Structure formats: C-alpha cells, structure tokens
Amino acid sequence: MVGQIHLDAAHNILLRLSELNDVVPMLPGALAFVRENLRPDDPRRTRVERITQRVSEGGALDEEAREALLDAMGAARQLNIREKMRVRSFVYIVWWVMLGLTAIAIAVAVLGGVGRGALPLCFTPEQSGVGRLAVCPLDMARLPKDPARVEETRKIVAETTRPADYLAVELVGLVAACIAATVTLRRMRGTTTPFGVPLTLALLKLPTGALTAVLGILLMRGAFIPGLTDLDSPGQIIAWAIVFGYAQQLFTHLVDNQAQSVLSTGGNSKTHRAREEEERTDA
Secondary structure, three states, rough: OHHHHHHHHHHHHHHHHHHHHHHHHHHHHHHHHHHHHHHHHHHHEEEHHHHHHHHOOOOOHHHHHHHHHHHHHHHHHHHHHHHHHHHHHHHHHHHHHHHHHHHHHHHHHHHHHHHHOOOOOEEOOOOOEEEEEEOOOEEEEEOOOOOOHHHHHHHHHHHHOOOEEEEEEEEHHHHHHHHHHHHHHHOOOOOOOOOHHHHHHHHHHHHHEEEEEEEHHHHOOOOOOOOOOOOOOOHHOOOOOOOOHOOHHHHHHHHHHHHHHHHHOOOEOOHHHHHHHHHHHHO
C-alpha cells in the first residue's frame, strides 16, 4: 500500500512537470482511471471527460486543464486507496476470527481426548431384540437392560468412548465445510485486490464446520432437537456430523454477503465503468 502511494505521487509529479504535448497521450489512461474510481455524477470526472473530448477533437490542452486533471486523478487515487484499505481491514478481521475458531477447535479436540468421559459424544438408544446400547462416534457396546444400574451404565459408556471421538467428528465436519466452501467459491466473483478475499472466506468455513459438527451432536445428545435424541449407530453420528458441518453455511453466509458488499466498493471487478455499462444495457 505504501509503495502504491509513492507510485501515485511520482505519477502526479510526472503529469505536472511534463510538457503539455507530452500529457496528451496520457489522457486516455487518466480518463479510464478516473471513470473506474469516481462516480458518474462527480464534477471532477465530468470535467476530465470534457477535456479529453475537446483534446480528441483537436483542441489544445492548457494549464487549467492540467490542474483539473491532476485534481481528478488525486481524488480518484485517494478513493482507490481508501477502498483497498477497507478491504484489507475486512480481510484481517476475518483472518483473526478464523485463527480464533481454529484454536478453539484444536482445544476442543484435545480436551475431548484427554477428558473423554467428561462429556462423551455418545447416545444410549434401545433397540428391539438387542436392548440398550452405548453408541459413540467410533465404537458401540451393549448396556445393562435395567436402567436403574446407572453407575454400570456410566462405566460402560466411558469405556466405549474413544479419545479420537471429538477429533473424528471435527474432521468430518471440516470435510463437509470444504465442500460448502467449494460451492460458495463457484458463485463468488473474483477480485482485483491483492488480499485474497475468496480464499479467506473459504478458510473461515473450515474451523466453523468442525465446531458446528461437534455442537450439533451435543445438541442432539441433550435432546434439544425433538425426535432426534438417540442415534442407533456410529454411522448415524458421523452422518449427522456431516450435516452439521455443512450447516455452518447458515452462519458464514452472512460473512459472504458482507464480503460481497465490501468488494462491490473496494476493488471488485465491477467498477463504476462496469456498472454504467450494465445500466445502459438494462435501459
């Protein structure tokens, strides 16, 4: 960004010190840059357009016109830099959120492995002909038929729980989030900014998907979702982890919309010139 500011300053000096005849070949590029960054109703832009048209028709370029050109170019550059800084700020915020969620996901996986009996991702369904079962993401076992034998039931559930249960659910949620990110990137417009907004948004979905998979299974285990209190097999737990991992799109979709809003005014491929052409086409 600092280098761009120095480059813009050097270009302004070049425009100011050059002979007027040498400035004429620079007018088309200057006009394109002004149109890209200034609104169609901006008086500085309209004046540059009149100057360019007059020169193209054989008119002379005078010092007053040069000053008007420098003023418009300076305003366009300031707006361009301000919009790019806005995009950079948004990307930095998303990166910090993504790193925070990644740290939380790692901590959950580690704590789930260390204290595996504290909050197991297990269910205790009762199947006809089989009896009560302890069903965990990576294993399952038979429980006592008598529900009153609570301590024995807890012991069997703790033994059925595996240290990698949380990690397995998070990995499945992460894979589902990868698929969601791929679908989102297919619909997202590219950007001319050097900040990698689409990549940042895609990376944000990964730890979010891992966490939503775990939280979704915990909600089901706590009977928060009516009718889905007991899952009958490890495969069902993994399947629901996929669903909850993909469901992170419900939350990150809001960030995607905000990113599109930022890009629409901060260096996106749809410039003022492109919007003008679309308006003329619609008309």
